[in-house]
Each structure stands twice: as structure tokens, then as C-alpha cells.
Amino acid sequence: MLFRYTTQAYRPSTNVTHVFETLAVFLSKGQLFVETVPPLPLLAAAHLSPTACHWLGILSQATFAVLLNWKLLAHDLRSYWWLSALCALIYCLTGTSSEQDSLLVDSKKLATSILFAVILHIPVIASGIGGIIEIAAGALETCVVAAGMLGTNALDCVGTYLLLAVARIFWVCHRDGKGVIPYIALIIVRTVLLPPLLVCLVYGAMFPFSEVSAGGNYNLSHLEATSRRLLSPVVTNTNSCQSSGKPTTHRPMSLYIRRAGFLWTDSLVWRDESGIFDKIRVADNHNTRLKAAYTSPTVKIEQRDESYRVFFADPIARRHPWTLETASVPTTELDFLLQREPIHIRSQTTGRYLSVVRGNPSIVDRELGVYIPDSEPFVRFEVGTYPAPFFNSTWILEYDEKQRDGGLRFYHPVFKCYLATSFRTYVDYDGDAGNDTVSQVMNRISEAVCTRGVSRSASVLGVIEGNTQQCSQRNSTSLLGRGWTIARATVGLYRWRRQYGNVLELQDPFAMDHEPGTGSSIAAVVVGSFLLLHSARTLCRRRQWLCGRKQAKQPDTSMTLSTISTVLIWVHVGIWSFSGFSRWHSSTLAVSLSLLGVREISLELLIRRFMKDEGCLN
Numbered sequence: 197m198l199f200r201y202t203t204q205a206y207r208p209s210t211n212v213t214h215v216f217e218t219l220a221v222f223l224s225k226g227q228l229f230v231e232t233v234p235p236l237p238l239l240a241a242a243h244l245s246p247t248a249c250h251w252l253g254i255l256s257q258a259t260f261a262v263l264l265n266w267k268l269l270a271h272d273l274r275s276y277w278w279l280s281a282l283c284a285l286i287y288c289l290t291g292t293s294s295e296q297d298s299l300l301v302d303s304k305k306l307a308t309s310i311l312f313a314v315i316l317h318i319p320v321i322a323s324g325i326g327g328i329i330e331i332a333a334g335a336l337e338t339c340v341v342a343a344g345m346l347g348t349n350a351l352d353c354v355g356t357y358l359l360l361a362v363a364r365i366f367w368v369c370h371r372d373g374k375g376v377i378p379y380i381a382l383i384i385v386r387t388v389l390l391p392p393l394l395v396c397l398v399y400g401a402m403f404p405f406s407e408v409s410a411g412g413n414y415n416l417s418h419l420e421a422t423s424r425r426l427l428s429p430v431v432t433n434t435n436s437c438q439s440s441g442k443p444t445t446h447r448p449m450s451l452y453i454r455r456a457g458f459l460w461t462d463s464l465v466w467r468d469e470s471g472i473f474d475k476i477r478v479a480d481n482h483n484t485r486l487k488a489a490y491t492s493p494t495v496k497i498e499q500r501d502e503s504y505r506v507f508f509a510d511p512i513a514r515r516h517p518w519t520l521e522t523a524s525v526p527t528t529e530l531d532f533l534l535q536r537e538p539i540h541i542r543s544q545t546t547g548r549y550l551s552v553v554r555g556n557p558s559i560v561d562r563e564l565g566v567y568i569p570d571s572e573p574f575v576r577f578e579v580g581t582y583p584a585p586f587f588n589s590t591w592i593l594e595y596d597e598k599q600r601d602g603g604l605r606f607y608h609p610v611f612k613c614y615l616a617t618s619f620r621t622y623v624d625y626d627g628d629a630g631n632d633t634v635s636q637v638m639n640r641i642s643e644a645v646c647t648r649g650v651s652r653s654a655s656v657l658g659v660i661e662g663n664t665q666q667c668s669q670r671n672s673t674s675l676l677g678r679g680w681t682i683a684r685a686t687v688g689l690y691r692w693r694r695q696y697g698n699v700l701e702l703q704d705p706f707a708m709d710h711e712p713g714t715g716s717s718i719a720a721v722v723v724g725s726f727l728l729l730h731s732a733r734t735l736c737r738r739r740q741w742l743c744g745r746k747q748a749k750q751p752d753t754s755m756t757l758s759t760i761s762t763v764l765i766w767v768h769v770g771i772w773s774f775s776g777f778s779r780w781h782s783s784t785l786a787v788s789l790s791l792l793g794v795r796e797i798s799l800e801l802l803i804r805r806f807m808k809d810e811g812c813l814n
């Protein structure tokens with residue numbers, strides 16, 4: 197029962213539990229999403245009852261207690277079978293009497309038990325027990341990867357996985373016979389390829405590939421354009437497929453930028469005086485007068501009061517179609533557009549033309565008080581839509597003719613900028629977005645701007661619906677390919693939040709904050725005592741203070757287990773303590789390894805003391 201008092205139990209926040217339960221409902225209904233949550237707990241939550249998941253966590257803790265008791269008290273489990281059974285029974289009773297934990301908690305307990313069992317098996321591999329069949333099968337490596345997908349700490353998972361590979365190489369190098377290099381090569385290849393292969397298989401088999409089943413498009417904007425084309429709910433007519441990848445005029449298409457979503461426009465206008473979006477004040481029957489005003493040099497109209505906003509969003513099962521029209525010779529027939537050709541971008545829903553709002557910085561820049569002179573190499577201009585084209589509505593089309601699906605870029609020759617996204621949301625003074633994390637992610641919109649000096653990742657718009665390659669690419673993904681796509685998007689989401697989370701106000705619901713409790717200080721004492729004891733033992737061995745010239749042979753298991761514990765714990769101390777992070781929720785593994793290390797070192801000292809008293813050592 198030491199771990200009830202020495203380790204701080206991980207308790208997810210209410211927000212984390214809400215997001216996890218919502219995503220589990222999405223998964224049970226066949227909706228794809230992208231999030232950094234461990235996949236296996238989601239799979240269990242979607243298909244198992246809460247009671248079954250809770251008992252799974254209790255049994256995993258009981259198994260963990262049996263293993264630790266076996267290793268601490270005796271090498272033979274049969275010698276203390278009654279104590280092991282009693283310890284497991286106590287864990288079950290205390291688990292049933294306590295409050296039911298979240299599935300995230302139970303999955304972390306199971307992952308800790310799996311890692312602990314693998315660590316106990318590493319000395320057995322290093323001592324030479326285990327054959328070529330086990331090397332080729334990789335059962336222990338699979339268990340470590342499964343523990344990682346259950347939600348264990350990345351340091352524990354990676355450290356155990358690398359130590360397991362080192363133990364296998366150590367055994368192969370000391371085995372009798374020739375032909376060691378092929379076995380080492382097999383171990384290295386398996387060590388490198390097995391984790392991504394298993395992760396892709398789990399993601400591909402577990403996650404559905406639909407964006408219209410239930411809920412909403414939760415972080416689906418982090419998928420690449422080719423993947424969103426495969427997910428498209430629009431059924432493409434196979435007769436409209438063409439062999440050329442060039443864009444055509446008057447073909448409805450949806451424009452997409454990764455991490456931002458689809459290009460949209462509506463009928464809202466930003467009011468600087470009130471700091472909100474409002475309906476347009478000019479009636480629709482005045483469009484004829486407006487068109488005359490744009491073409492007549494004698495009539496002046498405030499463009500600011502007539503431009504609809506343009507933004508990027510990713511609503512579920514909806515797209516905003518756009519068409520490209522030649523700016524030089526208007527035509528109503530389908531025709532291929534050439535490279536660097538002047539065009540107009542028109543919304544097929546509103547019939548308005550995309551333009552740069554003259555002289556205005558972006559809305560977010562104005563509200564935040566960021567004013568950049570037009571002479572600077574990096575400037576963001578506001579864009580909007582107008583009922584008729586004029587000189588600010590002319591864009592230069594750019595695309596790579598050699599790449600059939602390289603995306604489109606729209607360059608404005610007057611302001612020397614590209615149509616892009618700022619990845620920033622509009623200022624929400626009234627809190628209309630709410631405080632629900634899932635709703636905020638699904639309803640997130642980012643401002644569309646015309647940016648000078650912008651990167652390609654923020655200005656290349658992929659064509660999803662209306663692309664001539666959609667017919668040949670649809671339903672062409674495999675299980676591994678689908679898993680690889682989702683895994684890449686998940687890693688990309690994690691990196692995106694790490695780099696730009698504070699700047700773009702991207703909430704990471706699974707960036708868990710842990711408040712150290714009373715048990716964490718006791719755990720620190722246990723871990724620190726083991727590290728001091730191991731350091732003292734190492735110093736004594738170097739100085740030969742505790743042994744003479746004749747040294748008794750010690751079992752390799754104890755030394756290997758002590759070394760393994762020291763390596764993993766120093767990784768904890770070096771990364772998480774010295775770097776300023778607080779992560780005591782996984783200290784169960786660190787404390788258990790510390791106890792094992794103390795036990796092995798104590799046995800060694802007792803053996804040396806006994807042999808010295810018997811005269812075996814000088």
C-alpha cells in the first residue's frame with residue numbers, strides 16, 4: 197500500500213474529461229477527428245461500459261502489486277503466494293470502495309503495469325534467455341508501444357523501448373557462434389520500424405474516415421489537402437474528370453489551407469466604432485447603383501461600409517464554392533486558366549468578388565493596435581467581397597504546371613501581397629465563442645488577409661471539391677495509408693500547439709497541469725534515496741572500498757535491473773525536474789524502480805558482508 201501514500205494519483209481536469217468523453221462519442225458514431233489524446237483509451241470508451249473499464253484499471257493495479265511484491269520479497273512467486281494474493285485482494289477492495297476513476301486514469305494504470313512487467317523481463321533477455329523466434333516476434337516491443345498508446349509518459353515509453361533494444365543487442369553480442377551482424381541488423385530494423393507500423397495500424401483500424409457522421413470537424417483542418425479530398429462528402433461526377441490538372445474558369449471549387457480550413461464569406465461587416473460584426477446597411481436592391489459607382493470615376497463610395505468579411509472556417513458537411521473568371525475577356529464557357537493570368541475570384545453563393553480593402557490593415561491588427569507601414573516587407577491587408585469587380589479585385593493566378601495537385605496562389609499586383617490566412621481569430625469582446633473547448637475548436641474561424649512576404653504554407657490554397665484529380669483519388673487509401681495520414685496530422689497538431697499555441701490562442705485540452713500533493717514529496721525522498729545509494733555504491737566500486745582484489749561473482753540480473761532503474765530515473769530527474777516541468781502523476785513507475793534498486797543494492801551489500809565474514813573476500 198506504499199503507493200497509496202507515496203505517489204500522487206493523476207486526476208484529469210473537468211475540461212479534459214469533457215473533451216475525452218465527447219471525442220469518444222464521435223468515435224462511436226463514426227466521426228473522424230484529430231487530437232493528441234491516446235487512441236486506445238478512446239477505443240475502450242467508445243465500445244466498453246464504464247464499469248468494465250474501471251475494473252480493468254483495478255485488475256491492472258492488482259497485477260502491478262503482485263509483480264512488485266514478487267520482485268521485492270522473493271524471486272520465486274510461489275514462496276509468497278499468499279502475500280501476493282492478499283496484496284491483489286486489497287487493491288481490488290480499495291478500488292471498489294473508492295470513487296470510480298476516469299478511463300484516462302485506468303488506462304495509465306494499465307500502461308504502468310505493462311511497462312513494469314517489460315522492465316522486469318529486460319534482465320532475463322540480457323542474461324541470454326530468449327531465442328531468435330522472440331527476437332523476430334517482438335512481443336515485448338509491442339507491449340511497450342501499446343503502453344504508449346494507452347497514455348503512459350513518453351519518457352517512460354521511449355526509455356524502456358531503447359533499453360529493451362540495448363538488452364537484445366547485448367545478448368546477441370555475447371552469444372556463442374558467428375553471424376552476429378545479421379541478428380543485430382534485424383533488431384535495429386525492428387526497433388525503428390515497429391512503432392510507426394503499429395501506430396499506423398491502430399489509427400487506421402480504429403478511426404473511421406468520415407467527416408459527416410456526427411458532431412463536427414474537430415481539428416480536421418490539420419489534415420492535408422489530399423486527405424480532405426478523400427473525406428469530401430460531395431459525390432463527384434466521373435464524367436467531369438479531366439486528365440489535365442490546370443484550373444478552369446466557372447468551375448465551382450472549394451479552397452482550403454491546412455490548419456486554417458476553407459475560404460468563406462458571409463454578409464457581416466466589421467464595425468470599428470463598436471468592435472463587432474454587423475449586418476450590411478446597404479440594401480440589396482442598390483446593387484445596380486453600386487456597380488455604376490465602381491465604374492464611374494465621379495462617384496465616390498466608402499468601400500469600408502460595403503465589404504463583406506472573408507475568413508477561413510471548417511464547418512461540418514458544408515463548403516463555400518468559389519469560381520475563377522478571367523479579368524481580361526469575360527466568358528461563360530469552361531476554359532483552362534494559364535499561369536500568371538489576371539483573374540477575378542467570385543463567390544458563387546453571394547455573387548460578390550474577392551478584393552483587397554484599400555488602405556486598411558487587417559482587422560485583427562487594427563484591434564490589437566499593430567500598425568505596420570506599407571513600405572515594410574511584411575504587411576497584412578484586409579480583404580473582403582464587393583458586388584462588382586474593380587481594380588482591387590484583380591488577382592494574378594500562380595500554380596505549378598508540373599505538379600498536378602500543387603495548389604493555387606493568388607497574387608495582388610497593386611499591393612504586392614498574396615491571399616493568405618493569418619491563423620488568428622477575430623477579437624471576441626463579448627465572449628460569443630463560449631467556454632466549451634470542443635465548440636471553440638469546431639467553430640474556430642481565422643481571418644483571411646492579403647499578406648506581403650507570406651510563407652507558402654499560409655498562402656497555397658488547395659482545391660478540394662472541383663479538383664480534376666478528385667475522381668481518381670477518391671477511395672484510393674489503404675489501412676496503413678489512412679493510419680499514416682491521421683498519425684501525421686496528430687503529430688502536426690502537437691507541434692503546431694507547441695510552437696504557436698500562445699500566439700494564436702490555441703487551447704490544448706490535454707496539456708495537463710498537475711498540482712503536487714503530499715505524496716509527491718515522499719516519492720521524491722524515495723527516488724532521491726535510491727539515487728544517492730546507487731551513486732555511493734558506484735563510487736565504492738571505483739575506489740574498491742567495499743571489495744578486495746578477489747570479487748565474488750554476482751548475478752547479472754541484479755546489476756542489470758539496478759542499472760535499468762538508474763537510467764530511467766535519471767531520465768526523469770534530468771528532463772522533468774531540471775527543465776522546470778512538474779509531472780508527478782507517473783511517479784509510480786519511478787518509485788517502484790527505486791524500491792527495486794534499493795532492494796538489489798541491499799542484497800549485494802549483504803552478500804558481500806556475509807562472504808567477507810566467511811573469509812571469501814580479503
